[in-house]
Amino acid sequence: MNVGRAHMVLMLLALAGVGLPVASWTRAASGRMAESQGKAPEVATASASDMSYCTGDLKVILKRVLVSCGLVSGGSSRGCQPLQARQVAAMSGGDFNALFEPLADRAAIIQFDKDSADLDVTAAALLEKTFADRRGASYFFVVSRASPEGSVEYNRELSRRRGNVVLDHIRAKFQDPDIEQEVGLLWLGKEFAQLDQKFCQWTRSRNSELCNTADLNRSAFIAWIDCRL
Amino acid sequence: MCHMFSLEMNEPDGNRLKAEIPRKSLLLMAAFACTGVVFAAVSSYDFIAHLDRQVHAITCSIVPGLGAPDASGASGCHAVLMSPYSSVLRDLTWGGIPIALPALGVFVFLLFRAVDLSLRKHLARGETAFMVAATALPVLTSIVYSVISLTMIGTLCTVCIGIYVSSLGVFVTAIAAHLLAHRPEPPSRAQASSPWASWSFYFLEGVALVALPVLVYLTLKPPYSDSLLHTSGLRHPEDKYGVMLDMRSGGTVPAVEVLDPLCPACKGFAERLAASSRFSELQIKVVLFPLDKECNWMVNESLHAGACAVSEALLCAGERANHVLDWAFLHQAELRALGQEGAAAIYGRIKRDFPALATCVGQPKVRDRINQGLRWIVANSLPVLTPQLFVRNQKLPDEDTDLGLDYVLARVLAQGAVGGEVRP
Numbered sequence: 001m002n003v004g005r006a007h008m009v010l011m012l013l014a015l016a017g018v019g020l021p022v023a024s025w026t027r028a029a030s031g032r033m034a035e036s037q038g039k040a041p042e043v044a045t046a047s048a049s050d051m052s053y054c055t056g057d058l059k060v061i062l063k064r065v066l067v068s069c070g071l072v073s074g075g076s077s078r079g080c081q082p083l084q085a086r087q088v089a090a091m092s093g094g095d096f097n098a099l100f101e102p103l104a105d106r107a108a109i110i111q112f113d114k115d116s117a118d119l120d121v122t123a124a125a126l127l128e129k130t131f132a133d134r135r136g137a138s139y140f141f142v143v144s145r146a147s148p149e150g151s152v153e154y155n156r157e158l159s160r161r162r163g164n165v166v167l168d169h170i171r172a173k174f175q176d177p178d179i180e181q182e183v184g185l186l187w188l189g190k191e192f193a194q195l196d197q198k199f200c201q202w203t204r205s206r207n208s209e210l211c212n213t214a215d216l217n218r219s220a221f222i223a224w225i226d227c228r229l
Numbered sequence: 230m231c232h233m234f235s236l237e238m239n240e241p242d243g244n245r246l247k248a249e250i251p252r253k254s255l256l257l258m259a260a261f262a263c264t265g266v267v268f269a270a271v272s273s274y275d276f277i278a279h280l281d282r283q284v285h286a287i288t289c290s291i292v293p294g295l296g297a298p299d300a301s302g303a304s305g306c307h308a309v310l311m312s313p314y315s316s317v318l319r320d321l322t323w324g325g326i327p328i329a330l331p332a333l334g335v336f337v338f339l340l341f342r343a344v345d346l347s348l349r350k351h352l353a354r355g356e357t358a359f360m361v362a363a364t365a366l367p368v369l370t371s372i373v374y375s376v377i378s379l380t381m382i383g384t385l386c387t388v389c390i391g392i393y394v395s396s397l398g399v400f401v402t403a404i405a406a407h408l409l410a411h412r413p414e415p416p417s418r419a420q421a422s423s424p425w426a427s428w429s430f431y432f433l434e435g436v437a438l439v440a441l442p443v444l445v446y447l448t449l450k451p452p453y454s455d456s457l458l459h460t461s462g463l464r465h466p467e468d469k470y471g472v473m474l475d476m477r478s479g480g481t482v483p484a485v486e487v488l489d490p491l492c493p494a495c496k497g498f499a500e501r502l503a504a505s506s507r508f509s510e511l512q513i514k515v516v517l518f519p520l521d522k523e524c525n526w527m528v529n530e531s532l533h534a535g536a537c538a539v540s541e542a543l544l545c546a547g548e549r550a551n552h553v554l555d556w557a558f559l560h561q562a563e564l565r566a567l568g569q570e571g572a573a574a575i576y577g578r579i580k581r582d583f584p585a586l587a588t589c590v591g592q593p594k595v596r597d598r599i600n601q602g603l604r605w606i607v608a609n610s611l612p613v614l615t616p617q618l619f620v621r622n623q624k625l626p627d628e629d630t631d632l633g634l635d636y637v638l639a640r641v642l643a644q645g646a647v648g649g650e651v652r653p
Contacts, residue, residue, distance in 0.1 A: 007345050014341040014438055018334055021270065022442040025277040026449040032281035033451040043612040043627075046603075049526040132593030134600045136526030136607075174597060177469050226526075 047228065049136030053102030054227035061091075061099060062139065063229055065184050093193035100143075100223065106133075107223035109195075109204040110166060114147065114218060117161035119169055123205040130203075130222055131170055137224035142166045144187045144220040145194065147213075156189035163187045166220045190217070250352050251409035254402050258360070259343035261398030265336035265367065268391035272329035273442075275310060275388075280324055280450050282457075282628035289387050303493070305384035311497050311631045312382045313504035314374070319635035320506060323453045328374070330446055332392060334439035335367055339399050341438070342431070346406075355424030357407035359431055364403040367396035453633070458640060462622040465608045470601035473514040474543060476551045480510040482642060487516045487606065487617040490540060490557040491533035491565050498616040498630050499558065507638045511620065515550075517543060517602050518615050521568065524599050527613050535568020535575040537599060538590060542579045544598050545589035556582065 100107065108130040110123045119127065131140065144163035146155035163185045171179060188194075200211035209215070275287040289306035290296025299307055309315060316325030342363070346356060371393040378385050463485065473485070486502075488495040502508055519536030522528050539557050546553040557564060567574040572591075580587040589595055611617060618625045620641050629637040 003349060006348055010341050010345050011434060014337050015441055018337045018438055019441045019445050022273065022277070022330065022333075022445045023449055025274050026280065026446055029277055029280035030449065030451040032283065036281060036283060037457075043614050044527065046527055046606045046609075046611050046613055048607055128593050132597045132600075134597070135524070136603070176597075176601070 047136075048138045049226040050228040051102075051226040054225075055099075058099050058225075059227055059229060061096075062225060062227055065141075065186065066139065066229070096193040097195065097199075100221070103223045103225070104202060106130075106137075106226070107202060107221060109199065109202055109216065110220040110222060111204055111206045111215060112162055112218045112220075114149070115158070116218075117158060117165050119165055120205070124169060126203070126205045127166060127169055127222065128173055130224070131174060134224050135226065137226045138182070138228060139225045140170075140183045140222070141225055142183060142185050142220050142222050143193075144185075145217040146190045147215070147217045148190050148194075149214070150190075152189060152191055155191070156187065159187035159189045162220050166222065195219070195221070250347065250349055251357070251406040252347050254406035254409055255343050255347035258364075258399050258402035258406060259340055259347065261395050261402060262336050262340035262343055265392060265395030265399065266333065266340055268388050268395060269329050269333035269336050272310075272388050272392070273327055273333050275306075276315065276324070276327040276329060276632075277446070277450075279310075279632050282626075282633065291387050291391055304386070305378075306386035306388055308382055308384050308497065309378060309386040309389060311501070313501050313635075314377050314381065316632070319632075320639050321636070322447065322450070323629075323636045324450075324632040325635070326443055326446065328370075329392075330442050331439045332367065332370070334442050335435070336395065336399075338435045338438040339364060339367075341434075343399075352410055353424070353427075354407070354410050355427065357403065357410045358424070359428050360403040361400075361407050362428075363431070363435065364396070364400040367392075368400045371396040453636065453640075455640075457626055457629075458623070458637065458644070462624060463609045463619055465605070466619075466622050468514070468605070470598075470605055472544075472598060472602035472605050473516055474550045476513065476515050476554065479508075480512050482510050482512060483621060484511040484513045485516060485619040485622075486513050487518045487611060487615060487619075489518055489520050489533050489536050489615040490543060490554055491536040491561050491568070492520065492615045493561060494630075495616040496558040496561060498618075498634075499554075501631065501634050502618070505635050505638060507635070507642055510642060515554075516605060517599065518606055518611075518617075519599070520613070520615060523572070524596065525603060527603070531568065533565055533568070535564050538568065538572065538575040538579060539564060540599055540602075541590045541595045542583060542586050544595050545586045546583070553583065553586075 108126050110119070110127055112118070112123070113120075134140075142163050144159040144166070146159045146162070148155075150158075167183055167185060170176075170183065176182070195213065195216045197211075197213055197216075199216055204211070204216075204219075206215070271288045275285070278285045278287075286298035286300035287304070287306055287310060288296070289299045289304040313319070314328075316327045319325035339360075342360060346352060346360070374389065375385070375393055378389060466485065488499070517540040519525055519540045520528050520532040521534055521536035522531045523534075524537035524540075539553075543550045543553050543557070564575065564578065567578050576591055579590055612627070614627065616630060617627065618630065620638070623641055623644075625634070625637055625641065
């Protein structure tokens with residue numbers, strides 16, 4: 001073959017060899033892009049946590065507490081009194097406490113001296129540690145109680161003060177603008193849902209001391225609740 | 230010019246300018262050019278595949294087709310492909326023009342020339358001299374790109390090494406062919422003719438072979454529709470928790486970058502963003518989104534173990550957070566390995582490298598700030614992925630944070646400039 005002709009044939013082959021694959025690849029990419037348009041990517045959306053212990057019953061109680069005790073409605077009153085709490089829960093004290101049993105790893109019991117609503121150093125430290133370990137939880141519950149000694153009225157007031165001391169400490173330590181919508185308060189006095197001996201095994205601010213039910217109920221039960229409503 | 234060229238093409242007998250054919254060298258050169266074609270084609274194919282804005286496994290083997298493709302994005306080939314240096318003119322067209330495409334044209338040209346010359350019965354020495362000059366181009370480009378790869382990207386890609394070796398191979402064999410081409414007797418002045426005319430013709434052939442794939446690519450590549458930019462913005466862009474880090478500010482256009490300090494994609498994204506010509510226009514605030522189950526309840530497994538502790542270090546560092554982020558990007562693999570070992574190992578490393586942060590990291594206060602950052606992300610219903618960039622509260626589509634970043638960023642900034650809007 002004439003060298004010039006061979007040269008031209010090779011050049012045409014080279015042009016085809018470089019142009020056709022690029023055309024094919026690029027058109028394929030265009031086709032795939034056209035197909036993919038309008039399809040939503042399969043990526044999870046960020047959300048608050050919703051653990052398996054968030055049973056229907058627990059969510060019902062949660063919702064009632066949030067609505068009745070001033071969190072959701074944003075009303076002027078904060079917290080639920082014992083009678084309200086009993087009404088809100090619409091269940092026995094034992095059943096009420098049983099709802100919180102799955103929270104054994106998340107909860108803590110802040111203990112107080114008899115007739116006192118003052119946080120000691122270890123109680124404050126445990127409160128801060130528990131509140132800081134929020135993870136994906138949406139609500140922080142403070143359920144304060146009093147031991148059986150004294151009158152019903154006195155213990156209602158004492159448990160209310162204990163709950164408020166906890167809330168005030170959180171407010172002071174954590175500059176959280178959403179705190180009013182996050183922290184739910186229930187004070188139960190001595191008349192509803194007293195903690196029994198098995199709660200001695202839970203994390204307490206006075207873990208080193210002997211535990212009896214009277215000590216256990218001079219307390220505020222605190223826990224982040226990993227439930228989405 | 231054409232007249233002289235046709236004279237050489239027709240190989241007149243007894244032309245004293247002609248040299249004998251160094252056929253073995255030319256065939257060897259063709260073989261090196263052929264390997265260059267294969268590597269450049271593989272690289273071009275991988276780049277072009279990404280024009281569909283999806284994620285693809287890429288070839289990263291010295292014998293293309295034999296090794297398993299890299300689907301994880303951990304290879305040097307992936308790092309180089311996604312780097313700002315894998316293509317040019319990224320502002321003008323989505324993804325830019327991949328460097329591998331002209332490389333493909335150059336190697337096809339060299340293959341064509343080597344085969345063409347080896348088919349001749351006689352050869353003008355000027356032709357082999359042209360081949361030496363032509364093969365110097367890929368060698369010079371390979372030197373420049375290997376330096377960029379090592380110094381700017383910090384890794385070498387196997388396919389690129391194939392291109393570098395092929396470039397060196399064609400260059401060495403071109404020199405050998407030139408030296409082995411028998412030197413003819415010196416021509417008389419009347420017989421001597423300038424090689425420039427034929428060189429110019431060959432040069433134009435080379436330009437055609439480089440331009441054709443580029444033109445085909447630009448003509449057929451998927452168009453970028455403005456509708457792709459219609460993404461949701463942040464529902465609650467305000468920083469009421471004080472979780473944003475003012476780290477890489479310089480410009481005036483407000484931007485929020487959501488990142489994980491131990492996420493390789495975030496590192497690559499940060500590098501691409503910093504290399505972008507529009508970077509200086511942004512005033513970037515960073516929100517930390519560690520994909521580590523130690524602090525992030527949204528992931529069941531730690532994608533980047535240790536990211537929570539490193540994020541704490543960033544928050545603790547305050548004004549020096551930029552310094553800590555550079556350190557985290559530099560030591561990502563090492564820090565993730567420490568994160569796998571446990572909290573003590575990762576905190577130990579942070580305290581060793583940043584003693585001033587020792588009293589801050591791991592404390593409830595900074596952990597609470599990490600949590601607040603995650604809550605900001607929940608409040609804005611962001612997807613659980615990193616990185617994410619919001620410019621003027623408009624999200625850059627996730628598919629455009631790699632090859633399409635420069636182009637889409639330019640579009641978003643231009644839209645804002647036209648609309649004159651400035652939102653928080």
